[in-house]
Amino acid sequence: MMSYTKGTKKKYKNTSYFSHDYIIANHGDIVSFIAMVIVIGLMFQVTAPVSKLFTMLQHNVTIRSNQASMQDTVNRVGTLYTAGYRDLLTCLFYTLIAIVIHAVVQEYIIDRLYKRLHFSKSQYGKISEISQLLLFYLISFLWGANIVYKERLLASISTLWTGYPHLYLSFWFKFYFICQICYWLHCFPELYFQRVSPSEMPERGQRYAINLLCIAGAYLLNLNRIAVVLLVLHYLAEIIFHCSRLLRLAGRRSAAWYGFALWDLVFVAVRLFSVALAGLTFALGLEKNSRDRISIREGNFNTKFIRLNCLAVVCLLQGYLMWNFITFHVRKARQFLETHTDVQQVVSHERCLIRSIGQDNKPSAARLSAVLEDRQSNSREPTAVKCTSGLNRCSELRQRRMVQ
Numbered sequence: 001m002m003s004y005t006k007g008t009k010k011k012y013k014n015t016s017y018f019s020h021d022y023i024i025a026n027h028g029d030i031v032s033f034i035a036m037v038i039v040i041g042l043m044f045q046v047t048a049p050v051s052k053l054f055t056m057l058q059h060n061v062t063i064r065s066n067q068a069s070m071q072d073t074v075n076r077v078g079t080l081y082t083a084g085y086r087d088l089l090t091c092l093f094y095t096l097i098a099i100v101i102h103a104v105v106q107e108y109i110i111d112r113l114y115k116r117l118h119f120s121k122s123q124y125g126k127i128s129e130i131s132q133l134l135l136f137y138l139i140s141f142l143w144g145a146n147i148v149y150k151e152r153l154l155a156s157i158s159t160l161w162t163g164y165p166h167l168y169l170s171f172w173f174k175f176y177f178i179c180q181i182c183y184w185l186h187c188f189p190e191l192y193f194q195r196v197s198p199s200e201m202p203e204r205g206q207r208y209a210i211n212l213l214c215i216a217g218a219y220l221l222n223l224n225r226i227a228v229v230l231l232v233l234h235y236l237a238e239i240i241f242h243c244s245r246l247l248r249l250a251g252r253r254s255a256a257w258y259g260f261a262l263w264d265l266v267f268v269a270v271r272l273f274s275v276a277l278a279g280l281t282f283a284l285g286l287e288k289n290s291r292d293r294i295s296i297r298e299g300n301f302n303t304k305f306i307r308l309n310c311l312a313v314v315c316l317l318q319g320y321l322m323w324n325f326i327t328f329h330v331r332k333a334r335q336f337l338e339t340h341t342d343v344q345q346v347v348s349h350e351r352c353l354i355r356s357i358g359q360d361n362k363p364s365a366a367r368l369s370a371v372l373e374d375r376q377s378n379s380r381e382p383t384a385v386k387c388t389s390g391l392n393r394c395s396e397l398r399q400r401r402m403v404q
Helices: 020-025 027-043 048-055 087-117 121-150 171-193 201-220 224-249 253-289 304-357 359-377 384-403
Strands: 060-063 078-081
Touching (some): 020 027, 027 048, 027 087, 048 087, 087 121, 087 171, 121 171, 121 224, 171 201, 171 224, 201 224, 201 304, 224 253, 253 304
Antiparallel strands (some): 060 078
């Protein structure tokens, strides 16, 4: 017969299987079970055709050597892929996979690092979001850079628009866009699973929606070449930014300062390069083969209306990011100036009190002077709150002198 001591007895709360707490705590297992059912369907002949619609890339085209002279298929012989309506099922399945991967990374990597590094509870939400985004940006940057290298998209700047419409994609090229779309799709249910506060939801939801619409729009309009180059540039700046944020939260302020300084330069350069590449592609390159009407059957959307709108979206997005960048630095500069002014006022007040102490307290006055010089030289303590101890010490010494 099993016995329990009073100190080791545990009380289990009876929670319903349909309660919010149960779903949030076990959402990784629930979603992985659904994905596993779809994968198991591949093992049976009856369900295999349906499961393939979810797990495998659709709309494949086989290009033979005698067909290699087709538009956008030069030097590309083998199985290629195009965009189509059946990609919706593939995106649904890999969105489930993204949720499972998110839960695994959260539980087995981020949570363990959080416990080992002894971060505060207030920092947990920031560290979780930064770590997840940093991992995604790093993988996407390396994957996208590999595609740019293999596809030779930067061998000549005209490669970005030559041969449009770019219908035929390699396996990894199409899978890259599918994964990008699925990642930003899975971010919306994660707002619920991660118990994000209502005050943060609008800002995050707006950021997720912008990324999703831009990537999905470029994929559907067959503008995949310019899109992957812009994504690689954007992710480079985001990697530096989130690495610097992690260093700051970890207490490495000196390394974080250099990281943010590098991010300032890279961020501005990326914005300029993005606008320049978009201008060359939409205003000059694609204009040479412009059409009066779009052709959905041919996948050709090279009309003046589409080009101008795509260019406007890119320019407005870069301008929006640049505006946030400028306002962020202006706000930080104002805070520094206000704090620096307060410190100067407190320091001048302390010096006046030191002079009024007189000759009877020379050692105390000398120590306070040394503290003031050290405080002025230390740029990491620009707050008036840290000067109150000096003021209290001066006031005590002045009162003692008056009593004497």
